[in-house]
Amino acid sequence: MFSDNLKKCRKQKKLTQQNMADKLGITRPAYTAYELGTREPDYKILIGISNILDVSLDYLLKGETDEKHKKVFEEEAKKIINDPDTFIAARDGNVTDEILEAALEIITEQLKEGRKPKK
Template sequence: MGFSERLKESRKQARLTQVEIAEKLGISQPAYASWERGTKKPTQENLVKIAQILNVTIDYLVGNFDEEITNNKLEDIEILFRKNSEGLTDEEKSLFRQELIAFMEERKKLFEKDD
C-alpha cells in the first residue's frame, strides 16, 4: 500500500471528509485530493500536520518503518491505538503510541527466543 492509499484509509478511519481535512490544513480540497490520487505529495510541514490530525505516525503514512514492525504489525498497532486512545491528550496519545510499538517489538523478541 502506498502513501496515497494510506492517507485515504487513515482519513476515512478518522471519519473526516477531504473538505474537512483540507480546512484543518489550510489548503484547498483539490490540493488535498491530489495527494490521495497520488499525483502530488505534501510538504514535510503538511505531512506532520496530517499525521497529527489523523492520529497516525509519519512513518506509517510514508511507509518508512523498520523491518521489525512489518508484516502488518504497524497496522495492528494503529488499530490498537485508535481503539484505545479516545479521550487522551495529544501528549498521552504520543506516549501511548510509543509504548505500543515498544511492547510489540519486545513481544517479537520473546517469541524469537523460543524458536
C-alpha cells in the first residue's frame, strides 16, 4: 500500500523519482526501491516524503484520506473554540489526547497554509 500511495502522490505532484531522491538526499535507486516495495524508508525519510508530497503519514502508510482526518480534527477544534469548559480545561492543562491531536492538526494545517503561495 505504501509503495502504491507513494508513486501515486509523486506523479500527482509531477515529480520524477530523481527529483524525489534529490530532495531527500538519497540515490535514485534507493528511492525507486521504496516505490517498488523492496525497501522501506526510515522515519526521517518518511517524514521528508510526507513534507515534499504535502500528504499525511496516515495517507502514505494506510491510504486513509486526509479529508476523513481533517473532518474529525475540525470537529475537535470547533469543540475547543465553542465550549468554554473544554477551553478552560485546555488552558488549565487538563488536556485529553483528542484535544492535543486537534490542536496539533490545526497548527500543522496553519503551517502548511503559510507555506503555500498567496493568490
